[in-house]
Amino acid sequence: xxxxxxxxxxxxxxxxxxxxxxxxxxxxxxxxxxxxxxxxxxxxxxxxxxxxxxxxxxxxxxxxxxxxxxxxxxxxxxxxxxxxxxxxxxxxxxxxxxxxxxxxxxxxxxxxxxxxxxxxxxxxxxxxxxxxxxxxxxxxxxxxxxxxxxxxxxxxxxxxxxxxxxxxxxxxxxxxxxxxxxx
Numbered sequence: 001x002x003x004x005x006x007x008x009x010x011x012x013x014x015x016x017x018x019x020x021x022x023x024x025x026x027x028x029x030x031x032x033x034x035x036x037x038x039x040x041x042x043x044x045x046x047x048x049x050x051x052x053x054x055x056x057x058x059x060x061x062x063x064x065x066x067x068x069x070x071x072x073x074x075x076x077x078x079x080x081x082x083x084x085x086x087x088x089x090x091x092x093x094x095x096x097x098x099x100x101x102x103x104x105x106x107x108x109x110x111x112x113x114x115x116x117x118x119x120x121x122x123x124x125x126x127x128x129x130x131x132x133x134x135x136x137x138x139x140x141x142x143x144x145x146x147x148x149x150x151x152x153x154x155x156x157x158x159x160x161x162x163x164x165x166x167x168x169x170x171x172x173x174x175x176x177x178x179x180x181x182x183x
Contacts, residue, residue, distance in 0.1 A: 008036045021050070024053055025042075081124045082119045091110055
């Protein structure tokens with residue numbers, strides 16, 4: 001059960017209006033309404049006050065939402081690492097261009113730095129994907145959008161992994177090659 005449903009259930013069980021609970025927790029009635037509709041979450045102080053008033057443990061009060069909050073944090077972290085891979089790639093491309101056109105030392109440093117950023121972000125993103133058991137693009141997108149992850153359409157062969165590595169390497173080399181000749 002979600003915390004918004006828990007709050008509403010306990011409030012009604014105690015025969016309290018939203019105004020009554022707002023007075024107990026030192027917030028506005030609108031804040032209670034936002035909590036009960038899932039538009040926002042109560043802070044720790046409010047959760048402690050309500051768990052004490054409802055005579056339930058904090059764990060019982062927020063049961064069910066802990067996993068959802070953890071998944072949201074993982075999705076946000078996965079987004080950050082994905083952005084890190086893109087930034088690293090862009091820095092690497094600009095470094096290659098600088099290396100060829102003008103500044104050899106700056107270009108070399110930028111290329112290496114971009115590669116390190118990209119590599120680090122990719123490793124961290126893969127760890128999250130492994131922990132969540134998401135592998136395919138459609139699984140990743142479903143997870144990021146908060147939808148159910150369907151794992152039945154996976155290609156489970158070593159050949160598919162090798163193909164992905166070869167294709168991504170070829171694409172990267174083609175982009176670097178184009179950057180070298182276009183700039």
